[in-house]
Amino acid sequence: MSEDESAVTKLVSVDFEIFGYVQGVCFRMYTEKKGLQLGLVGWVKNTHGGTVVGQVQGPADMVEKMKVWLSKEGSPSSRISKATFTNQRAIDKLEVSGFKTRF
Template identity: 70%
Template sequence: MFASGASRRCFLLIVFLLCAIMSRSGVQGGANLCSVDFEVFGNVQGVCFRMYTEDQAKKLGVSGWVKNTRQGTVVGQVQGPTDKVREMKVWLSKVGSPSSRIDRAVFSNERDIPKLEMRGFGTRY
């Protein structure tokens, strides 16, 4: 198949580089995925926080859910590529909906996952 050892080495180098590029871009099946639960405290109910959370999650392409609690907080779960989940964590703790006031966001049960456990992002009641 290969005319020389140099051709074989060149071929192997190209395969290695393509694998590295695919891995960094998340194309490969083993893309780094994670899941995290969250609870957001402050003035986060009655200010469209869930709607904006769902919108932001869809923009980032992460999966999960969000809902209000009886204690006046908002809870949920986010799953997706680690960098996108990280962006969502920043949004949940610093940005929120325009009329909200975030006192703090608590993240728990953060873990790597081999594949997404849910599809899409929605509001639960």
């Protein structure tokens, strides 16, 4: 297997928190939809502090695309001021299934 192929198949997990105008604008629904479109698993939920938090897992290249989407695009009506990504780590297998909104 070439180095490029192993980069594609390497699984990673990352936690995120999105700041700005991200609640009441379907941010969670769009995040779930985008995650599934990229073939990722994870979860997303609103916080009492007005942010959106969650976790995504999947192939490293797709997780990177999701990070860009979370920090720059989001839902059509959202206004993202900041996105933080923490606890990024390599994983041997996916630890969650599907992509869910938590409450």
